[in-house]
Amino acid sequence: MRFETFATQGFLDLKKQNHAVSTPIYANSAYSFDDVEFAVNLFDLKQEGDIYSRITNPTNDISEKRVAALEGGIGALSTSSGMSAILIAILNIAGAGDEIVSTNKIYGGTYNLFYKTFKQMGIDVKLIKSDNLDDWEKAITPKTKCLYTETIGNPGIQVADIEPLAKLAHKHGIPLIVDNTVPTPYVCRPFEFGADIVVHSTTKYLSGHGNAMGGMIVDSGKFDWSQNDKFKMLTTPDESYHGIIYNREFKEAAYIAKARTHLIRDLGCCQSPFNSYLTIMGLESLHVRMQRHSDNALKLAEYLEQNENINFVHYPLLKSDKSYNLAKKYFKNGASSLIAFGVKGDCVKFIESLKLFIHATNIGDARSIITYPAGTTHRQLSDEQLIEAGISKDFMRASVGIENIDDIIEDVEQAIACAVKK
Template sequence: MSDTPTYGFDTLQIHAGSAPDPATGARQTPIYQNTGYVFRDADHAAALFNLQEVGFIYSRLTNPTVAVLQERLATLEGGVGAVATSSGHAAQIMALFPLMRPGDNVVVSNKLYGGTVTQFSQTIKRFGWEAKFVDIDDRGAVSRACTKKTKAIFCESIANPGGHVADLESIAKIADRKGIPLIVDNTTATPYLCNPIAHGATLVVHSTTKYISGNGTAMGGVVIDSGKFDWSASDKFPSLSEPEPAYHGLKFHETFGHLAFTFHGIAIGLRDLGMCQSPQNAFLTLLGCETLSLRMERHVANAKKIAEWLENDDRIEHVTYAGLKSSPHARRVKKLYKKGAGALFTFAVKGGYDACVKLVDSVELFSHVANLGDTRSLIIHSASTTHRQLTPEQQEAAGAAANVVRVSIGLEDADDLIRDLDQALSKAVG
């Protein structure tokens, strides 16, 4: 497409990155279900492997179907490039990989998805990395946590499951002062509701498994690069600014400029870690992406109606939906999320842990599923499932206390969903 910045979101979510197939004229992006690609000649192969020419070598690195998805998501987020991965968790490791060395740390919000908390508090230790968890709303604490060994700040735009809304602009200012990138997980908000790069983020990650694909059929993740960070401004990021031994001393930032992070993610990250997205999943995600804005409008409308009903029900202690007028994040939502606060939130049930378990077992229309962003409405008791490995204190900080249930509101009739919750609450609480 020409002049893509002039097109609206609804147009870009359908057209960005794609064109009719040059061989067949097929209008929908084909599934290039193959592993390797024939080189024109020996010089062509050498140029590709030496990063002197862009093209397709092997599907662990580059694939035509995946490439369309990467360009589309980068365009929707306002980035310059993207690296698609096998999952959202893979995207988080891929985002950190070019930045971190043994002994380095990342400052992380304590209001995160439980699996991310575990990945950052436990798994990354095996790389010699450390995560320093802080209250992301406490700007002083965030700033004090940053040391010479800090290589990034990480938060979620709308936290899963608690619905906390991050003040991205304030956090970005801290990251700028410290000379480090801000990485934002935008899975829950999607680029339709929030554009972290416009608010100062350097990198954006997604689990494309969720709202972007939208129907619970395709695993995937993505790292999107804003192209705005100067990787050579200090000696903090030698993988991007210093000679790379595997490419005869090539300096990624000097050679590729604003695309340095993206090229490193493919040429080093996917090459060595191998966490690539499959062409089949990329194809399914592209199909979902075409209706993202339409679905998010309905998700938001349904979530607002159901959250308001729950807030006025005597069986409920509180509701965390940031789209409520009573939410402590209402002003921030109005500033950052003009199209709505998403469709994921929690509510606390009177009766505690046992009542929550009974509620989950009693729903009929909601599905008891450890996922979110589906067209179907989903429910889960995080303390006994997704956040089970965390301490009670960590569960509380993440918004997943024992008396809390998480819901991902789908596209069904909102009144039907309310009736289902009503009957289930009657069985769980009385």
């Protein structure tokens, strides 16, 4: 099956779901055991099957398998939100005393997790301010457990150079984790360029309608966790499962198996089956929506670029953009919906004059959304941190929806006129 067919029908087993055409929502907490031996084997991880919906659920199973296949990975784990996907993806291989190397140009929530919460947990995240690989390499120490980046940085809209980052990570015997929320696998598949783990906020484009919080962790299955002694959590016995060694028991599926049976079991940030269902509904039109998001965003970016009342505009597929060459290398099917731009005149007036764009802090919704990061998502950052993250006071982020492009441009045009009116 090709991408579009997989997005729509992947792992649909009509017989298994009583011939219901739409994936059912298994809204149950627990599953009955045929006999005690079966239950014992399930608890010892010797037998595949469902015990309790915190760990596995048949609706979640479909969304996990579908996203894993769309990314070209071997397995996936759904979580309650994008933040919990990032948290679990990292806690699965790092603990107190360990380090991570990332960039400071990442989503504000991830920045806070790295800068504050991980610090409190004893994990030191080095946030690199430049794109220079030498700076990344200098920050790597024997304690570093992974490199972390976003394919398209939110809200800076800069494209990561995934291939050399993956090579650098592998040179040091560590994986590259990539947040692929903004492009989705329709635009970019980071595993094809050497990334090892992909995380998603499925809240955004994968579910696509701004109605289902969720996250997903996908494993390429290619990273060898036993190549050095850095990943003892996967290569030495886990006493909470009678000494099971994930790497030995689950082979290339060890990373997701451990994240599910250890961390989701203990931390409990599983995805609700109802949200998985909504995500599956979203996945079924992913390719259609993403193409329209990308086409509309490019047209709006081109319009903004020639407007004299705009200070700057970033969209990876504008020839003038600093990420243009990287976008050409890594992306197919456009560059997703995010545009960053600065309006001359009164920013507050601009936002408040928009009629079609909804003022909210979300992306990847079918509806067009405008966000003012300095006043909302990045409000916790100091002035210095804002400048370092490339967010000026006039910085706007648009997530361009799938409405008619003429309506979108007309809305922005009239709001710009209001912003510059003396």
